[in-house]
Structure formats: C-alpha cells, structure tokens
Amino acid sequence: MTEVPKQASxxxxxxxxxxxxxxxxxxxxxxxWVVVECEHGVVHPVSFELLGEGxxxxxxxxxxxxxxxxxxxxxxxxxxxxxCFEYGADRVYTVTDxxxxxxxxxxxxxxxxxxxxxxxxxxxxxxATAFGRDLAGSVATTLLTGLTAxxxxxxxxxxxxxAATRPTFGGSLLCTILTLNYRPQMATVRPRVLxxxxxxxxxxxxxxxxxxxxxxxxxxxxxxxxxxxRDSNKAxxxxxxxxxxxxxxxxxxxxxxxxxxxxxxxxxxxxGSRPLVQKGWIAADRQIGQTGKTIRPKLYIAxxxxxxxxxxxxxxxxxxxxxxxxxPNAQIFDFAHLGIVADAVTVLPALxxxxxxxxxxxxxxx
Amino acid sequence: xxxxVCMKQVPDSAQIRVHxxxxxxxxxxxxxIINPYDLFALEEAMRLRDQFGGEVTVLTMGPPMxxxxxxxxxxxxxxxxxxxxxxxxxGSDTLATSFALASALSKIGEVFGPPSLVFTGKQTxxxxxxxxxxxIAKRLALHQLTYVARIVALDPDAxxxxxxxxxxxxxxxxxxxxxxxxxMLEGVNEIRRGTLESAYRAACAxxxxxxxxxxxxxxxxxxxxxxxxTIVKKVFAPSPRAEKVQQLPTADLPAExxxxxxxxxxxxxxxxxxxxxxxxxxxx
Ligand SMILES: Cc1cc2nc3c(=O)[nH]c(=O)nc-3n(C[C@H](O)[C@H](O)[C@H](O)COP(=O)(O)OP(=O)(O)OC[C@H]3O[C@@H](n4cnc5c(N)ncnc54)[C@H](O)[C@@H]3O)c2cc1C
Ligand SMILES: Nc1ncnc2c1ncn2[C@@H]1O[C@H](COP(=O)(O)O)[C@@H](O)[C@H]1O
Numbered sequence: 345m346t347e348v349p350k351q352a353s354x355x356x357x358x359x360x361x362x363x364x365x366x367x368x369x370x371x372x373x374x375x376x377w378v379v380v381e382c383e384h385g386v387v388h389p390v391s392f393e394l395l396g397e398g399x400x401x402x403x404x405x406x407x408x409x410x411x412x413x414x415x416x417x418x419x420x421x422x423x424x425x426x427x428c429f430e431y432g433a434d435r436v437y438t439v440t441d442x443x444x445x446x447x448x449x450x451x452x453x454x455x456x457x458x459x460x461x462x463x464x465x466x467x468x469x470x471x472a473t474a475f476g477r478d479l480a481g482s483v484a485t486t487l488l489t490g491l492t493a494x495x496x497x498x499x500x501x502x503x504x505x506x507a508a509t510r511p512t513f514g515g516s517l518l519c520t521i522l523t524l525n526y527r528p529q530m531a532t533v534r535p536r537v538l539x540x541x542x543x544x545x546x547x548x549x550x551x552x553x554x555x556x557x558x559x560x561x562x563x564x565x566x567x568x569x570x571x572x573x574r575d576s577n578k579a580x581x582x583x584x585x586x587x588x589x590x591x592x593x594x595x596x597x598x599x600x601x602x603x604x605x606x607x608x609x610x611x612x613x614x615x616g617s618r619p620l621v622q623k624g625w626i627a628a629d630r631q632i633g634q635t636g637k638t639i640r641p642k643l644y645i646a647x648x649x650x651x652x653x654x655x656x657x658x659x660x661x662x663x664x665x666x667x668x669x670x671x672p673n674a675q676i677f678d679f680a681h682l683g684i685v686a687d688a689v690t691v692l693p694a695l696x697x698x699x700x701x702x703x704x705x706x707x708x709x710x
Numbered sequence: 711x712x713x714x715v716c717m718k719q720v721p722d723s724a725q726i727r728v729h730x731x732x733x734x735x736x737x738x739x740x741x742x743i744i745n746p747y748d749l750f751a752l753e754e755a756m757r758l759r760d761q762f763g764g765e766v767t768v769l770t771m772g773p774p775m776x777x778x779x780x781x782x783x784x785x786x787x788x789x790x791x792x793x794x795x796x797x798x799x800x801g802s803d804t805l806a807t808s809f810a811l812a813s814a815l816s817k818i819g820e821v822f823g824p825p826s827l828v829f830t831g832k833q834t835x836x837x838x839x840x841x842x843x844x845x846i847a848k849r850l851a852l853h854q855l856t857y858v859a860r861i862v863a864l865d866p867d868a869x870x871x872x873x874x875x876x877x878x879x880x881x882x883x884x885x886x887x888x889x890x891x892x893x894m895l896e897g898v899n900e901i902r903r904g905t906l907e908s909a910y911r912a913a914c915a916x917x918x919x920x921x922x923x924x925x926x927x928x929x930x931x932x933x934x935x936x937x938x939x940t941i942v943k944k945v946f947a948p949s950p951r952a953e954k955v956q957q958l959p960t961a962d963l964p965a966e967x968x969x970x971x972x973x974x975x976x977x978x979x980x981x982x983x984x985x986x987x988x989x990x991x992x993x994x
Contacts, residue, residue, distance in 0.1 A: 381878070383878055383879065446882070447882075449844075450854075474856070474857050474877050475877070477844075478844060478854070480841065481841035481842075481844025481848070482847070482854065484804075485808060486848055488805065490938070490940035491839075492940060493840065493841050501943075507943065512836075513836060516723075517945055517946065518946055518948055519944065520942070520943045520945075520946075521941065521942055522943050564887050565855075565886040566885050568883040568885055570877075570880055570882055585986065611987070611990040642983055642986075653948065657948075664979055666976065677955045678950060678951065681953070681956065681979065682972065682975055682976070682979075683957040683958065684958050685957060691968055694966050694968065695973070698969035698970055698973055699969075699987070703991040
C-alpha cells in the first residue's frame with residue numbers, strides 16, 4: 345500500500361487527480377477474479393466471501409466473475425469449482441498438477457501469473473491469510489502492478505476503478521487506494537470482513553483448464569512435513585456465532601474466568617483485547633482486532649474493553665454488540681448497540697446464571 | 711555468512727493522534743521506534759551469526775533521522791548499518807519500496823559480500839502490508855520463506871535451510887536453498903540487550919549512507935511516488951455510527967435484574983439467538 349502522503353488531508357490531492365489514460369496494452373484487461381484458497385481439500389471461507397463481493401464488483405462493471413482454483417486432486421478441484429459457481433462465479437480457471445498439492449510460493453506464483461497473462465483480468469482478489477499474503481506480494485511484483493493489502497471495503501468508483509479502502513496508521517484513519525494505470529488491480533481482504541454470500545445450489549458455469557508449465561524438478565523449495573494444528577485447542581473465533589470477550593477492565597486473569605464461564609453456557613468462543621495477550625492471560629489466536637482476528641458474530645459481548653479503534657475494526661461486523669464498562673464515556677459505547685454501565689466482574693456471572701436459568705426453563709418447555 | 715536485516719523506523723502508533731477537525735495525522739512529538747516486528751528478525755539473524763560466524767548488516771530506507779534506529783540496532787549487536795535515503799523515495803508504495811530495497815541489497819552484495827539470507831519482519835505497524843518482504847524476494851530471485859516460526863536447520867556450506875512456517879491450519883516444514891528471504895513471525899525470540907562493547911561500537915560506528923545514485927539506482931521512475939502504481943485517493947476518519955447506543959438502566963439495580971434486562975433486550979433484537987441457544991443447550 346502507499347504510505348499516506350503527509351499532505352493527504354483533503355480528498356484527491358496530488359497524483360490522485362491526474363487521471364491518465366489507461367495504457368493501450370491494458371485495455372484488454374476485463375473481468376473480476378478471485379484466487380480460491382483450497383488446502384487439504386477444503387476451501388477457505390474467505391474465498392466465498394470474496395466471490396460474494398466480487399459478484400457485486402463484476403455486476404457494477406458489467407463483466408464476469410471468475411474463480412481461480414489450483415491443486416493436485418481433480419475431485420477436490422471439481423468440488424471447489426462447483427462451490428465457486430454456487431457462490432456467484434461465471435467461470436472457473438483451474439490448474440491441476442502434482443506440484444500444486446500444497447501451497448508453495450514458486451508453483452502458485454507461476455500458475456497465477458501465467459493465468460493473468462493469458463486471460464487478463466482487470467481485478468484480482470485474494471484473502472489476507474498466510475496463503476494470500478505470501479502469494480499476492482509475489483504475483484504483484486512479478487506483474488509490476490499495484491496491490492492494496494488488508495482491505496476493509498471494496499467498491500467501484502465513478503470512473504470504473506477499484507477503490508480499495510484499508511485502515512492506516514494503526515487503524516486511526518482509513519484510506520482509499522486506487523491502481524489507475526496498471527492491471528490487474530490487486531487487493532487482499534481479511535477473513536470475515538465481508539459478509540458470506542448466499543449459496544445457490546445448481547448454479548453452473550464454465551471451467552477452463554490451464555497447464556502449470558513448471559516441472560517439480562525446477563521447484564527448489566520442498567515441503568518436508570505438515571503439522572496440522574490440533575483442532576481441540578484452536579480458537580474458531582472468526583466464524584463463531586457468539587463471542588464473549590474481556591479486556592483490561594477485568595483486572596486479573598482470575599476474573600477473566602467469568603468470560604470463559606459465560607462463553608461456555610452460550611456455546612460461544614471467548615477472546616480478548618490485545619493487552620491480555622501481552623499479559624499472557626489468553627493465547628495470541630484469541631486476540632480480537634486489527635492485529636488479531638476479525639469477527640462477525642450474531643452477538644458480541646465485550647466486558648471491560650475500552651473500544652480503541654484497533655479493537656473496533658475487528659468487531660464492527662457483529663450484528664449485536666453488547667458492552668459492559670464502568671465508564672459511561674468509554675469509546676466502546678460509540679459503536680455498541682446495548683450498553684451496560686456497570687462492573688463487569690459482577691455482571692458477567694449474573695449473566696451466566698440468568699442465561700443458564702432461562703435456557704433450562706425453555707428447554708423444559710420445548 | 712552475510713545476513714542482511716531490513717528494518718523500518720516507524721512512528722510509535724500507540725501514540726499517534728488524529729486531528730479531530732482536519733483528519734490529519736498529528737506527527738509532532740510522536741516518538742519513532744524500530745518497527746517492533748523487525749526486532750524478531752534482527753535477533754534471529756544475530757543468533758545465526760553467533761552460531762555460524764559472519765556478519766549482520768541492517769538496512770533501512772527512510773529519512774535521515776532513521777539513522778537513530780540503525781544505531782539502536784548496532785547497540786543490540788548488528789555489525790554494520792546502511793541507510794538508504796533520498797527525496798526521490800518519498801511516497802513509495804510496496805512495489806517502489808521493494809524496488810529501492812532490492813537495489814540497495816544488490817549494492818550491499820557488491821560492496822560487502824553477497825548475503826546468504828535476507829530477513830524482514832512480518833509486517834510494519836504503519837504500512838502494515840506484509841508485502842515488502844515478498845516483493846524483495848521476487849525481485850532478487852531469493853527463495854521466499856514467510857511467517858517463519860523456527861529455523862530448524864541451516865547449512866551455509868551446502869547452502870540449504872529448513873524452516874517451520876506458520877500456514878493456515880498448521881505448520882509447514884519447508885526446505886530450500888540459499889540465498890533465501892525470511893519474514894520472521896513475531897514472538898519467537900526476544901531481542902538481546904546488547905553489551906557494553908556493542909554500545910560503544912555503536913556510538914562510534916560510521917553508518918553507511920547511500921542516496922539513490924550511490925545505491926546504483928539508475929531508473930528514478932521506479933522510485934517513490936512515480937514508481938508506485940497505487941494512489942491514495944482519500945484519507946478519512948471512520949464514520950460514527952448513526953444509531954446511538956441504548957444504555958440499559960443499572961443504577962441501584964442488583965446484578966440479577968441487570969442481567970435479566972440484558973437477556974430480554976438481546977432476544978428482542980435478535981430473536982434467532984434464543985432458538986439457537988435453546989437448541990445448543992438441549993444438545994449438551
Ligand atoms: C498497532 C496497534 C495494533 C493494535 N491492535 C489491537 C488489536 O488487534 N486488538 C485490540 O484489542 N487492541 C489492539 N491494540 C491496542 C488498543 O489500542 C488498545 O490499547 C486496547 O484495545 C485496549 O485494551 P482494553 O480495552 O482491554 O484496555 P483499556 O483501554 O485499559 O480499557 C479498559 C476498560 O475497562 C473499563 N473498566 C475498568 N474497570 C472495569 C470494570 N470493573 N468493569 C467494566 N469495565 C471496567 C475501563 O473503563 C476501560 O474502558 C493495538 C494497538 C496498536 C498501537
Ligand atoms: N522502508 C523500509 N526499510 C527497510 N525495511 C523495510 C521498509 N519497509 C518495509 N520493510 C521491511 O519489510 C517488512 C514488511 O513491511 P510492510 O510490507 O510495510 O508490512 C518490514 O517488517 C521490514 O522488515
């Protein structure tokens with residue numbers, strides 16, 4: 345991304361206003377593409393979120409939406425392609441090769457850049473995951489085009505360009521970035537920033553196969569082993585329906601247990617603000633916010649969290665935000681839906697008891 | 711073995727304030743620090759040097775005052791510091807930044823010996839893209855190892871390296887050849903304090919300062935604003951939410967009563983949640 349120029353106060357200062365004609369050789373670039381992340385036979389949900397958003401961009405541009413599916417297993421690729429169509433793609437480009445069995449920068453960069461050079465998309469989107477971040481930088485540098493990383497919103501502006509918005513300066517500001525004179529226009533978006541689109545079973549499209557043109561013997565980097573995370577202790581925060589989180593206002597790691605107890609009753613995931621990770625109260629994969637996880641639950645309960653901007657950007661997508669804070673002027677009340685000005689250390693256990701009571705009554709009734 | 715660590719001087723974003731009226735960053739008085747993520751890269755590089763011998767060079771592209779951060783890195787124990795500074799670099803995006811840094815790395819290779827390893831941090835706290843490392847790797851055809859959690863084995867003579875890389879859903883154990891570029895994961899080590907001797911050396915050390923020409927950059931069109939395909943169209947503050955928070959009464963109420971009213975309000979606003987919860991608790 346571009347460093348924000350120091351004078352960047354008003355809209356469209358400096359170069360931004362110098363709209364030049366797109367160079368002739370880029371005029372053939374059309375259509376919106378999403379690079380689908382498919383590892384161990386499973387498509388990462390961020391790819392579907394991107395297809396949902398990509399569909400809107402393609403409709404606005406009156407062009408097609410395509411998914412790019414890479415891998416080694418024809419059955420997994422076919423399943424991923426079907427999913428792409430059902431989530432809105434008109435086409436799917438596939439590259440099937442044993443060298444693509446697992447993600448490796450060299451092979452995947454080669455596959456994606458070859459596809460781009462052959463079929464010329466105007467917009468290329470990836471998830472801002474370990475996969476997408478590793479791949480996007482290499483692809484953009486190979487193609488010598490612009491890349492806007494970790495976007496929080498994508499749109500087509502009045503002139504038909506991709507307007508990619510991302511937080512800057514630690515999230516205190518947002519900036520909108522364009523790639524005017526280069527193609528494709530590339531962006532990465534974090535999981536859960538965009539809404540999951542509705543799946544339309546039976547929706548079809550066209551599959552276009554492309555060769556890898558790279559032999560395993562030419563690839564220097566080898567995968568010796570993959571050590572999967574044990575699912576049992578891995579936080580599934582990003583995709584949880586209910587999340588209960590605590591902040592420094594809880595004062596001690598013992599009090600943080602009240603967060604876990606409420607989460608357990610609700611079948612929810614628990615998380616926290618960044619200082620709790622730094623204090624060792626919670627594991628790093630439970631941090632919520634700009635440098636942690638973005639969440640999009642139906643219900644988010646924040647206890648003793650001030651609501652700093654870096655936290656806010658990670659939770660704004662929640663349908664209902666309930667905040668418990670002793671300070672009526674806490675920033676979290678600027679974006680919470682329900683506010684409780686009270687001591688979280690007493691309200692949390694009361695909520696746990698009340699929910700438990702409520703649910704057992706309802707269970708008997710149903 | 712020669713190792714180069716790319717590190718950036720950044721404003722301490724914890725202390726950044728945004729002007730409430732003009733929406734501009736108030737930079738005055740904001741202290742600068744070494745990008746915290748880059749310290750993990752520096753420490754890892756120094757550990758390899760201590761084990762295998764050789765030198766660690768730190769490289770920064772930035773304004774002249776970035777010299778402070780380089781000197782700090784020398785006190786930690788780096789052997790040499792190079793500052794790449796030129797007005798033509800102003801406004802660089804990731805593509806232009808990786809071009810300038812890659813050019814400087816080539817020059818460093820010519821002058822001080824080619825590096826076997828180049829380290830970067832995972833990301834910066836101001837640019838925050840995690841893309842400069844991959845950009846450098848691609849330009850210099852270095853084997854790219856991102857999100858490295860541990861260096862498992864290194865053989866400088868055979869020019870091979872094995873690392874554990876944090877991937878989606880697990881750890882990839884990768885082996886590749888040198889020269890390679892590593893972006894180091896945070897939290898994997900702790901920067902050393904540095905010795906009295908290194909502090910003394912840092913105070914006297916001469917920092918290598920190159921402008922674009924000295925770094926061998928001929929094509930200024932690839933630098934700074936001109937070399938950046940991305941354009942900042944506008945900068946703005948996040949918009950306040952139109953809907954105001956509904957504060958539930960709490961004064962003089964027992965916690966039980968507060969809890970009851972919270973639950974009522976949650977179910978009123980999101981009726982689906984109640985059904986989900988009942989099904990969940992029935993399944994317990
Ligand atoms: C580059 C950068 C990235 C960052 N990334 C993240 C991130 O991803 N996620 C994140 O969370 N933060 C992040 N931060 C940190 C962020 O700026 C805040 O410092 C942090 O979120 C504050 O955590 P907190 O709300 O738990 O603590 P505090 O700000 O200390 O707030 C504690 C709150 O608890 C309230 N309180 C006190 N006692 C009680 C009580 N008994 N009951 C109820 N409430 C009480 C207080 O009124 C206060 O509002 C980042 C910062 C930087 C600079
Ligand atoms: N101006 C710079 N000078 C030296 N290294 C840099 C610079 N910008 C970025 N880097 C390196 O690239 C990494 C990723 O930066 P970024 O892509 O901005 O998140 C950082 O952790 C640094 O190691």
